[in-house]
Amino acid sequence: MTDTVQTDLDARARELDRAHVFHSWSAQALIDPPVLAGGLGSTVWDHSGRRWLDFSSQLVNVNIGHQHPAVLAAIHAQVDELATVAPATAALARGEAARRIVDRAPAGFRKVFFTNGGADANENAIRMARLHTGRDKVISTYRSYHGNTGAAIVSTGDWRRIPNEYARGHVHVFGPYLYRSEFWATTLEEESERALRHLERVVQSEGAASIAAILLETVPGTAGILIPPPGYLAGVREICDRYGIVLILDEVMAGFGRTGRWFAFEGYDVVPDLITFAKGVNSGYVPVGGVIISDAIAADFDETVFPGGLTYSGHPLAAASIIGALDAMEAEGIVDNARRIGAEAIGPGLEELAERHELIGEVRGEGVFWALELVSDRDARTPLTAGAMGEIKKGLSARGLLPFVQDNRIHVVPPCVVTDDEVAQAMAIYDEVLGIAGRG
Template structure:
């Protein structure tokens, strides 16, 4: 019967669900019936180890009891209310979020997810500066709404370029340097020189903001080299630009820090978030606003809003998530797993398999970049990556595969034993190449 239910579920999906980022005809989606912690299963009981965190968002793991209970309690009390009202769950959620932000951030604008968080941060920057252009990197993803998708640098921007005022530049990526750099320090200095020239050439008086993922995620988990983020902050200050750091994927435990920016000592003007703030149990995102920009709207209307801004169920899930992460040492666990288990384990894979061109990451936010030829760093081709993804699923591991990379991104609650199990599966599949 359970196998029949898997087939029924798949049939319903194929008959009626239109999937994102996909050609529809050939889809054969994985059926998921339930989950707990780092594991998921289908209706027949087949288990999977989730090393994708779905879309790198289930930081607290699946079915965390405190979060589920908080949502249930809020649903019984007040399941929804207009954003113009004051609600204790919303206020407590905002209080906990700003407590994790740098000094000088005291307000949160809630959205439905990361894309509209970036959308509204861009709006705030444009209204504050009176300028229009937004600078962002080619290797980036900022969401699928109007300005957010055009801020995105990857291929998904190209069929969707309906918003105006967006300019792209190259960020640092030493393994595939655009700047002929041979050291992280060279890469940082030359990338900053490139950004300066883009600002000067576009005209600083036309630029509202620089929008960066603190650590680009979908683009490859590209840790900024020494001095880069500080250098971007200095350029923003020099030319009077708003600096927006996108923490949608990297924030709330993913890097072993509460916010990824904590490791770099850089304070932006606006911080966008979503995903890990409540592990996606209820859709939510937002903008953490510094005091100077928030004050711009003390006497004038902010022309933006959403029906579900600060939704009570989402707010309750944020409160429970952040409290559980604090009480249970979940962020510290992510840092320890990254430092003591994933880092040495993934580097051992690279030493063993020539197909692994580079390992990079922090916390539970890692990438294996796979190459057909280590000497010239030729990316592994799409069909081979497809076979790798299928082989990982066959062995019971849900991967996050992007371009020529395996992103190793388990929930922050992952254990040493679960990492060891995943490393053995990666090793087995890479050995087949």
């Protein structure tokens, strides 16, 4: 195609989008979404060939990178064999996908319930916990995001919950976040201890016998990539055991390589009762999610009907994409790459930026899951304004980096396949834009 035709395709894509597409979480007249036409690895481009390093992984889900040939081949092969099948059937691809998932889960997890994404994974995990315990309430944190369906959005703690509070039985607590501690803590140990005390007092005050589940993101993602302090998740496990509460760990964003481990919780001395997943399990090539169910909870439904289901549960194209993705991630050491590059390139690079830029209040993260918290005053920890963050986002994009900007933070979340050279390019772009913002 000529350059003119390609530019016309960008214009046509934008025209159709603005005319007919209703975007999530947006005031429709105020947005100008970028056009993306292709991608490979950690890079994306529009029709006219303008390229960006994708340090957003889209919605922190393209862990294996764009257009990985093994995942594409698996999907193509399944299309030729059987493109769709009802969930009540036994399908080889679905069984193989489930086996690969449970092979990476802790001992005592042998069943997977497939969903269409992360929100309905959390929805069904809540349903299972309520049925298992005969209780109703679900405790989650204010700094969290669990999806945009009935119970999942009310479990969510941020502003998106408030216009959507239609589900019953949800209680929120503050989780640990030392940089902006709700507990007047000065050390990680104090933060962990006081957050656990707060949680247990809420359990007691709500009535432990009324609480079905505690639902937590292992590492809260959209809320700020909040690494749990030492002992916190193990302490939550102890509280759940003490009061007969189901522990659900939401690994939708943190799972399948994002933290440099197959599951984020592997680094925190905890095993949940239910594990929810989506995003990284197949890098979003086909919509899919699910619940990995502990044997004790799965046994409840051996002779009793589970009252939940989805037309596309375990869709064969989604299952094939999981097989292709997980096999490639294993064979190519992609999870190990995420761990290494976080420790050797991203983490040190961001710390160097923090030394040079007063705008950076804190650096936190692991693997390919990092956040820069930006402030206008380091001592007061005053969040950088929305206007300033908007200018930073524009500056990053203009210099060839597709960012993930949330509130007063830049989330540094490239694919797990990102290279050292790509990290170095990104660091140079962050450095330049933060320098300009700091002078402004």
